[in-house]
Structure formats: C-alpha cells, structure tokens
Amino acid sequence: xxxxxxxxxxxxxxxxxxxxxxxxxxxxxxxxxxxxxxxxxxxxxxxxxxxxxxxxxxxxxxxxxxxxxxxxxxxxxxxxxxxxxxxxxxxxxxxxxxxxxxxxxxxxxxxxxxxxxxxxxxxxxxxxxxxxxxxxxxxxxxxxxxxxxxxxxxxxxxxxxxxxxxxxxxxxxxxxxxxxxxxxxxxxxxxxxxxxxxxxxxxxxxxxxxxxxxxxxxxxxxxxxxxxxxxxxxxxxxxxxxxxxxxxxxxxxxxxxxxxxxxxxxxxxxxxxxxxxxxxxxxxxxxxxxxxxxxxxxxxxxx
Amino acid sequence: xxxxxxxxxxxxxxxxxxxxxxxxxxxxxxxxxxxxxxxxxxxxxxxxxxxxxxxxxxxxxxxxxxxxxxxxxxxxxxxxxxxxxxxxxxxxxxxxxxxxxxxxxxxxxxxxxxxxxxxxxxxxxxxxxxxxxxxxxxxxxxxxxxxxxxxxxxxxxxxxxxxxxxxxxxxxxxxxxxxxxxxxxxxxxxxxxxxxxxxxxxxxxxxxxxxxxxxxxxxxxxxxxxxxxxxxxxxxxxxxxxxxxxxxxxxxxxxxxxxxxxxxxxxxxxxxxxxxxxxxxxxxxxxxxxxxxxxxxxxxxxxxxxxxxxxxxxxxxxxxxxxxxxxxxxxxxxxxxxxxxxxxxxxxxxxxxxxxxxxxxxxxxxx
Numbered sequence: 001x002x003x004x005x006x007x008x009x010x011x012x013x014x015x016x017x018x019x020x021x022x023x024x025x026x027x028x029x030x031x032x033x034x035x036x037x038x039x040x041x042x043x044x045x046x047x048x049x050x051x052x053x054x055x056x057x058x059x060x061x062x063x064x065x066x067x068x069x070x071x072x073x074x075x076x077x078x079x080x081x082x083x084x085x086x087x088x089x090x091x092x093x094x095x096x097x098x099x100x101x102x103x104x105x106x107x108x109x110x111x112x113x114x115x116x117x118x119x120x121x122x123x124x125x126x127x128x129x130x131x132x133x134x135x136x137x138x139x140x141x142x143x144x145x146x147x148x149x150x151x152x153x154x155x156x157x158x159x160x161x162x163x164x165x166x167x168x169x170x171x172x173x174x175x176x177x178x179x180x181x182x183x184x185x186x187x188x189x190x191x192x193x194x195x196x197x198x199x200x201x202x203x204x205x206x207x208x209x210x211x212x213x214x215x216x217x218x219x220x221x222x223x224x225x226x227x228x229x230x231x232x233x234x235x236x237x238x239x240x241x242x243x244x245x246x247x248x249x250x251x252x253x254x255x256x257x258x259x260x261x262x263x264x265x266x267x268x269x270x271x272x273x274x275x276x277x278x279x280x281x282x283x284x285x286x287x288x289x290x291x292x293x294x295x296x297x298x299x300x301x302x303x
Numbered sequence: 304x305x306x307x308x309x310x311x312x313x314x315x316x317x318x319x320x321x322x323x324x325x326x327x328x329x330x331x332x333x334x335x336x337x338x339x340x341x342x343x344x345x346x347x348x349x350x351x352x353x354x355x356x357x358x359x360x361x362x363x364x365x366x367x368x369x370x371x372x373x374x375x376x377x378x379x380x381x382x383x384x385x386x387x388x389x390x391x392x393x394x395x396x397x398x399x400x401x402x403x404x405x406x407x408x409x410x411x412x413x414x415x416x417x418x419x420x421x422x423x424x425x426x427x428x429x430x431x432x433x434x435x436x437x438x439x440x441x442x443x444x445x446x447x448x449x450x451x452x453x454x455x456x457x458x459x460x461x462x463x464x465x466x467x468x469x470x471x472x473x474x475x476x477x478x479x480x481x482x483x484x485x486x487x488x489x490x491x492x493x494x495x496x497x498x499x500x501x502x503x504x505x506x507x508x509x510x511x512x513x514x515x516x517x518x519x520x521x522x523x524x525x526x527x528x529x530x531x532x533x534x535x536x537x538x539x540x541x542x543x544x545x546x547x548x549x550x551x552x553x554x555x556x557x558x559x560x561x562x563x564x565x566x567x568x569x570x571x572x573x574x575x576x577x578x579x580x581x582x583x584x585x586x587x588x589x590x591x592x593x594x595x596x597x598x599x600x601x602x603x604x605x606x607x608x609x610x611x612x613x614x615x616x617x618x619x620x621x622x623x624x625x626x627x628x629x630x631x632x633x634x635x636x637x638x639x640x641x642x643x644x645x646x647x648x649x650x651x652x653x654x655x656x657x658x659x660x661x662x663x664x665x666x667x668x669x670x
Contacts, residue, residue, distance in 0.1 A: 254530070269658055
C-alpha cells in the first residue's frame with residue numbers, strides 16, 4: 001500500500017496540520033483512501049470466500065440443504081485420481097501457457113522498451129493491448145477458424161505446398177489460444193520492468209567484452225527478474241482459471257479444474273459442497289504462488 | 304471413497320468441523336433458499352422473460368408490445384441447469400416467464416418454484432397434439448405450457464460420408480474413417496442416454512451397471528471424438544471440416560439451409576424427445592403479463608410464423624395446419640410417428656445417481 005500517513009500534505013483532501021486535528025487527519029487519510037476499496041474487498045472477496053469455505057466443509061451440500069459443516073470429506077474427494085488428473089491438466093496448460101508467453105513476450109517487450117523510438121512506444125504498446133478490447137470468446141472462435149482442418153492456416157500451408165497440420169481439438173491448439181489470450185498481459189508487465197533497465201550497465205557490459213548473450217543473461221535478466229516473476233504469475237493464475245480456451249480448442253479430453261468447478265455449480269449434479277472444496281484448493285494454490293512471488297520475486301535484483 | 308480407515312482422520316475431521324462451526328457462527332442456514340412470494344418491486348409495464356437463445360427475435364417482441372402495450376425484455380440461458388442455479392442464487396426474481404425443458408419443469412415443480420396455471424386464462428391449450436395434452440413431466444399441464452419440441456439426433460454431410468448413418472452405432476462402426484471429424488453434445492444426460500439407449504437400456508437408467516457399461520462403450524469411442532460441444536460444431540459442419548455432429552433437431556433445422564449436403568437423422572434405436580415449455584415462477588412480478596405472453600405465443604398465426612422464422616417445431620395442431628407443406632413434411636422439424644414411438648423424454652434423477660453420471664463424465668472428458 002503506497003499510502004504514507006506521515007505525509008498528510010500529500011493526501012488529496014485538505015488536512016489541517018496542527019495538534020489533535022492532525023492526528024485525526026492522519027487517521028482519516030488512510031481511512032478515506034482505503035475505506036471504499038477495503039469495504040469492497042471485505043464484502044465481495046473476504047466474506048464470499050468465507051462462505052465458500054463453510055460450504056466446502058459440508059459433504060455433498062446442494063441448494064435447499066441446511067448448511068451444517070461436518071468435515072473434510074469434500075477435500076478428500078479432491079484427491080481422487082480422476083480429479084487429480086484434471087488438476088494436473090490445468091497446471092500443465094497454465095505452465096505451458098506461461099512458458100510460451102514468456103518466450104514470445106520477452107523479445108517484444110524488450111524491443112519496445114529498448115530499441116523502439118520513444119515516441120512510438122506507447123502506440124506500439126497500445127497496439128499490443130488492442131485485441132483485449134474484443135470479447136475473449138470471439139477471439140477463441142477466431143482461432144477455431146484459423147486452426148480447423150481446412151482453415152486459414154492449412155489453406156496457407158497448402159498454398160506453400162506444405163502438408164496440413166492437425167492442431168484443432170488437441171493440446172497445441174489450447175496452448176496457442178491461451179498464449180495468444182494472455183500475451184498482452186505479460187508484455188505490458190515486462191515492458192514496465194524493462195523500461196527501467198539501467199542502460200549504462202548494458203553498455204558497460206559490452207565495453208568490458210561480454211558477448212550479447214552473456215550481457216542478456218547476466219545483466220538484463222537479473223535486472224528484470226521482478227517483472228518476469230510478476231508477469232509469469234499473472235499469466236499463470238489467469239490461465240489456471242481459464243476454461244473457455246481449453247474447452248473450445250482442446251477437444252474431447254479438455255476437462256480443466258475450472259470447468260469441473262463450473263459443473264458442480266451449474267451442471268446437473270449441483271454438488272456445491274464439492275465445488276466449494278475444489279474452489280478452495282484452487283484459491284490456496286494461487287495464494288501459495290503469490291506468497292512465493294512476494295518472498296522471492298522482490299524488486300531488488302540479486303547482486 | 305477412502306473413508307473409515309483412520310481414526311486420526313476422523314479426529315481431524317471432527318476438530319476441523321468444530322473449528323469451523325465455532326468460527327462461522329452463521330451455520331444452520333439454508334443454502335440458496337428460493338423466494339416464492341411475488342416480487343412487487345419490478346416495473347409492471349415490462350415483462351421480463353428468461354429463454355433460450357434463438358427463441359425470440361425483435362419482430363416477435365415488437366408484435367407483442369403492439370398487441371398488449373407491454374414492453375418485453377428477453378434474457379437468455381444456455382442450459383436448464385444454469386437457469387436453475389441462477390434462480391436458486393436469487394438472480395431471477397424479475398422474470399415472469401421462464402422456458403425450462405420437460406425434466407426441469409418437473410424438478411422446478413417438485414422444488415415448489417412454479418405457480419399453478421389457471422387454465423381458464425389460457426386460450427389454445429386444447430389445440431395441442433395429443434402427446435402434449437398430458438405430458439409425463441407435468442400431468443395435465445398443471446404448471447407448464449409446451450411451446451417447442453424436437454429430438455436429438457445426428458446431422459451429417461451426405462456428400463463426404465460413404466454410408467448413411469442410421470443409428471448411434473454408426474459412430475462406433477466407422478470410428479476410423481470419421482476419427483476427430485465428429486462431435487457429441489456437451490451434455491452428460493444426452494450423451495450417456497443415447498449410449499444407454501443404443502445398448503438397449505433406458506435414457507433414464509439409474510442402474511449403476513448400465514451406466515458403467517455406457518461409460519465403457521463411450522470410453523472406447525473417446526479417442527476418436529473431436530470434442531463435446533453444443534454449439535461450436537455449427538460453422539465447422541457447414542464448411543465440411545466435421546462429418547457428423549450430435550445435435551438437437553431445432554439446431555439442425557436452423558443450419559441445414561446453409562449447406563445442401565447436410566441431412567439430419569433420428570437414430571434407429573431411439574432418441575431423446577425434448578419439450579421446451581413456458582412456466583410462471585412463484586416469484587413472478589407480472590403474472591398477468593405472463594398469461595398474455597402465453598396466449599400470444601399460442602396464437603396459431605404467431606406460432607406458425609415462429610416455426611418459419613426461427614425454425615422450431617410447434618406443438619399446436621392449429622399452427623401446424625397453417626404451415627406450408629414443405630415445412631409440415633420436414634422430418635427434421637416434425638419427425639414421423641415411428642420415430643416418436645422409439646423416443647424417450649429425459650426424466651429427473653436423484654442426486655446420488657447424478658453423482659455417478661457426473662463422475663463418469665469427468666472421467667470421459669479428461670481421459
């Protein structure tokens with residue numbers, strides 16, 4: 001939280017600077033600034049999460065049943081091999097997407113931040129974020145049109161005399177679609193990190209005889225580590241919750257943990273208890289990832 | 304389940320439950336209790352309806368406004384279950400008309416969500432085909448008015464397929480040729496039901512042995528299935544990338560004009576017969592408007608226009624007679640008697656059986 005209570009003159013509302021009033025102002029400042037968001041988080045994040053937690057402790061609860069927490073049976077069910085397989089697939093999709101996004105996004109962010117003329121940077125970045133203005137569902141359907149057997153990609157390959165690719169309804173299609181969906185996020189985050197890169201260090205490294213690859217791995221990467229970690233995590237978490245891309249592009253074996261949760265709440269079984277337990281496991285997984293980021297991905301590059 | 308093994312686990316369960324009970328003092332509340340008193344805070348000049356995609360269009364809504372002076376707002380759902388979940392989560396209080404399918408009418412009536420209909424206020428119920436006069440899911444139409452019906456079957460490209468499919472069995476027999484070139488519906492009951500039916504059991508089987516057999520049969524087909532989808536097959540079958548898709552007859556009728564090679568069949572061993580209906584929830588803020596909508600939709604001219612424009616089959620005999628011959632003889636819209644005899648309607652199943660279906664479904668879609 002970037003609010004400094006020692007510095008009331010920076011706050012956006014008039015605060016008297018004397019005695020008791022100042023103390024009240026010191027309290028009022030954070031309250032006014034954080035209050036609305038805090039209330040928002042409390043009512044729409046903390047309380048619902050607690051309700052989900054409570055439901056997760058009632059075995060097989062369905063709408064209309066009375067909520068009396070009775071144990072962790074729902075959690076034990078998460079470890080059923082079938083469900084573990086589904087969770088495993090979600091993790092695989094999310095990790096694969098993160099790796100793809102990093103490989104594709106880093107050069108782009110690097111080029112925009114370091115090499116592109118500075119007056120073009122914002123425009124280039126905007127151009128990259130522009131696809132986000134259309135519906136994600138629409139973009140996924142567009143990928144179906146591109147990847148299907150006689151689609152845009154295979155027509156093009158045929159034109160070049162190359163054999164057709166069977167991508168749709170298989171894992172590669174999911175990774176392509178998801179990497180495309182989340183690329184703008186990672187590029188924006190990486191750009192923010194790379195823009196602050198101290199270029200004198202790059203020059204010094206070159207002057208001292210380091211090869212470009214050495215400079216990249218020993219100077220650029222360590223300096224942008226925080227951005228890489230934050231961007232990857234952002235992609236990983238979003239990808240973990242995605243079920244539209246896997247379902248539309250992944251074919252018959254594309255059950256993900258988010259779709260499994262969806263099925264528990266909006267499907268025929270209506271097992272809100274098990275759905276809540278799955279949700280809690282997902283929330284815990286994401287929280288652990290964030291905790292790791294806070295611990296190891298801090299802004300200071302290791303020397 | 305891995306229960307009944309460890310005393311330590313039981314201890315853990317008890318401890319956790321106690322901890323949860325003491326921290327969350329709100330326990331004992333009823334999950335998703337549905338309001339069954341009329342919602343009076345909603346504007347009475349407007350009729351809110353909750354329907355499927357493709358069941359209304361601008362012309363239809365405008366015509367209703369012309370006739371009654373009521374403004375209509377139509378929201379759509381994509382599955383009976385998500386509609387029910389929204390209702391149970393309290394998000395459907397504004398609706399005076401909902402369009403559930405047969406088995407869902409029964410479920411909603413059992414849950415006490417539906418208003419009993421006053422038949423003296425409805426004109427045209429007696430003109431329904433006999434099979435809709437006293438449906439199994441809602442005897443004597445106490446809670447619902449049928450509005451559209453059809454079958455579940457296979458749409459296929461007759462130019463690209465060598466043999467003509469006649470039954471669900473076709474998918475297994477020609478697995479190699481059509482591998483990754485066909486889709487099934489993204490619906491547990493329809494897919495498992497069709498397989499059960501093919502094996503000689505009922506669509507509504509609750510016998511775990513039968514359900515397991517159906518799962519095993521489907522598992523042997525799984526590697527060849529392109530995907531489970533209720534909508535995404537449409538553009539792909541039009542361009543010829545898909546050879547076959549399992550679909551609802553109404554959807555087939557809608558897209559068949561776009562490619563003359565497309566045909567629809569109702570499988571020989573039987574199909575599911577679905578009926579979509581109009582119901583009035585107990586929470587309806589505008590029941591008078593709801594009856595007006597029912598009567599409007601039951602007018603033969605309106606019903607006939609809807610068949611032509613939105614291509615779904617009407618259960619009204621009077622409307623049927625108003626249709627041009629080409630539509631009346633269209634087997635996709637109005638399947639012959641022999642097909643109807645072999646078909647079944649999906650019936651609600653208990654939560655326990657539903658768990659069995661769901662478990663196999665998770666297994667099938669994550670293999």
